[in-house]
Amino acid sequence: MQRQSGWRSKSKQDIKAIYDFSERYKDFLDRAKTEREAVRCITEALTGSGFDLDPSQERVFAVNRNKTVMAFVRGSSDIIEGLNVVVAHIDAPRLDLKQNPLYEDVDLALLRTHYYGGIKKYQWVACPLAIHGVVIKADGRTVDICIGEGGDDPVFMIDDLLPHLSHRTQDGKKLSEAIEGEKLIVLFGSLPLAGTEKEPVKQYILKMLEDKYGMTEDDFITAELEVVPAFKARDVGLDRSMIGAYGQDDRASAYPLLEAICRVKGPRRNCLAIFADKEEIGSEGSTGIQSYFLKVFLDDIVNGMGLKADESVIRKVLYDSKALSADVNGAVNPTFQEVHEKQNASYLGRGICLTKFTGHRGKTGASDANAEYVAEVVRLFNDTGIVWQTGELGRVDEGGGGTVAKHLAVYGMDIIDCGPALLAMHSPYEISSKLDIYECYRAFSAFYAV
Ligand code: MN
Ligand code: MN
Numbered sequence: 001m002q003r004q005s006g007w008r009s010k011s012k013q014d015i016k017a018i019y020d021f022s023e024r025y026k027d028f029l030d031r032a033k034t035e036r037e038a039v040r041c042i043t044e045a046l047t048g049s050g051f052d053l054d055p056s057q058e059r060v061f062a063v064n065r066n067k068t069v070m071a072f073v074r075g076s077s078d079i080i081e082g083l084n085v086v087v088a089h090i091d092a093p094r095l096d097l098k099q100n101p102l103y104e105d106v107d108l109a110l111l112r113t114h115y116y117g118g119i120k121k122y123q124w125v126a127c128p129l130a131i132h133g134v135v136i137k138a139d140g141r142t143v144d145i146c147i148g149e150g151g152d153d154p155v156f157m158i159d160d161l162l163p164h165l166s167h168r169t170q171d172g173k174k175l176s177e178a179i180e181g182e183k184l185i186v187l188f189g190s191l192p193l194a195g196t197e198k199e200p201v202k203q204y205i206l207k208m209l210e211d212k213y214g215m216t217e218d219d220f221i222t223a224e225l226e227v228v229p230a231f232k233a234r235d236v237g238l239d240r241s242m243i244g245a246y247g248q249d250d251r252a253s254a255y256p257l258l259e260a261i262c263r264v265k266g267p268r269r270n271c272l273a274i275f276a277d278k279e280e281i282g283s284e285g286s287t288g289i290q291s292y293f294l295k296v297f298l299d300d301i302v303n304g305m306g307l308k309a310d311e312s313v314i315r316k317v318l319y320d321s322k323a324l325s326a327d328v329n330g331a332v333n334p335t336f337q338e339v340h341e342k343q344n345a346s347y348l349g350r351g352i353c354l355t356k357f358t359g360h361r362g363k364t365g366a367s368d369a370n371a372e373y374v375a376e377v378v379r380l381f382n383d384t385g386i387v388w389q390t391g392e393l394g395r396v397d398e399g400g401g402g403t404v405a406k407h408l409a410v411y412g413m414d415i416i417d418c419g420p421a422l423l424a425m426h427s428p429y430e431i432s433s434k435l436d437i438y439e440c441y442r443a444f445s446a447f448y449a450v
Helices: 013-033 036-046 167-171 200-213 217-222 249-265 293-304 313-318 372-383 407-410 433-448
Strands: 058-064 070-072 084-087 093-103 109-117 129-136 142-146 185-189 223-229 233-237 241-243 268-276 320-325 352-355 387-390 414-419 432-433
Touching: 013 241, 013 433, 036 058, 036 129, 036 249, 036 268, 036 293, 058 293, 070 293, 084 249, 084 352, 084 433, 093 129, 093 185, 093 200, 093 217, 109 200, 109 223, 129 217, 167 185, 185 200, 217 223, 223 433, 241 249, 241 433, 249 268, 249 320, 249 414, 249 432, 249 433, 293 313, 313 414, 320 372, 320 433, 352 372, 372 414, 372 433, 407 414, 414 433, 432 433
Parallel strands: 084 268, 084 320, 320 414, 352 387
Antiparallel strands: 058 070, 070 268, 093 109, 093 223, 109 185, 129 142, 129 223, 233 241, 241 432, 352 414
16 A cells, blocks of 8 residues: 655645635634634634525524534435534633632732643643633623734743753653643733732732723633633745644644535535534533534424424434544654554645544544445545545554544444544644645535535
């Protein structure tokens, strides 16, 4: 089996299309750093492409609690024959502010955080950070907050120990323990409020929050404020062939999926795109893929067609569906090649990566796609000229991971993981290949066109 860089098969014209697509993708990355912002961008694009909240229409979407979106395009075949589903997620690893985050110490105002998802904590110190999210006021009003993204905005950071003094405290520790979760404390201010004796720096910050956002200290309790890297998406490499940005797991699948579903016109099979929340912490909760929202949405769709959406109909629709679980994989790292088994690893720039199974220690927790379905997807990719590769996440027993696949496989549908391979996955600055992102878009489009 010979695989090579996908760029070798691309013409000058193809490369231009790939680079043009990347400009739109980078714009999405900058505008959608949180799940709520992603929902806003996605619903804007869907509305612009003729999607409607009315479930009797041919193009329908629905939003669950500002954190999950589903979009449906009616096909010419009977819905009872099942759907073609592509699911990606729009949450990303980050630091959430605690519910009582603010305090003052050594003349500094500081914010306590609780990290969300799998991060390497040492990667979050000594770099510029932004704060995004919402505050729900006592009267029910929502105040949107986004600080650190405008060119003139201040940013925040988490202090690290200077090398001169880290010898005893930090240097001899394991990498995973050198920065503890409770030490991920955000530097938030240092000006004291004039005429105040007790906690003057904290009081100054509280006064600013009141003046700027009408917010009190108690309002942190009813807020969701996410600390994310303040960098913008940028081209990487002298040849600009790669993209560096925060949150590419899984915007690297979600954005190609958005473009694909927006462009679906008159499909044979009924098509569904899911932009899910909470994947990074197990897909649970009211906005995770395990919630009943999928069934509620399908009830509305089936009823909207004038059919009766009883439980057995919805069960049959889901059972006969075919799905791509679109999520990223870890590309072979040039400097740590030993964690990969290179004959079965994914490589940056070799196209969309099909992953038959995930899991850890003997495939535990994996949704292992049936060979018959793998063959069906491979045939589709080959027939439509998609650049694809196959790859598993790391050597046997090296570690592992999971995706939403198993939560949809519960319904008995065919489902396989696929998506772009990233370098520095789950870091504040993940790297993708422009070609891989574009091949995801082409692959999802081909899947919907079956
Ligand atoms: Mn993911
Ligand atoms: Mn992830």
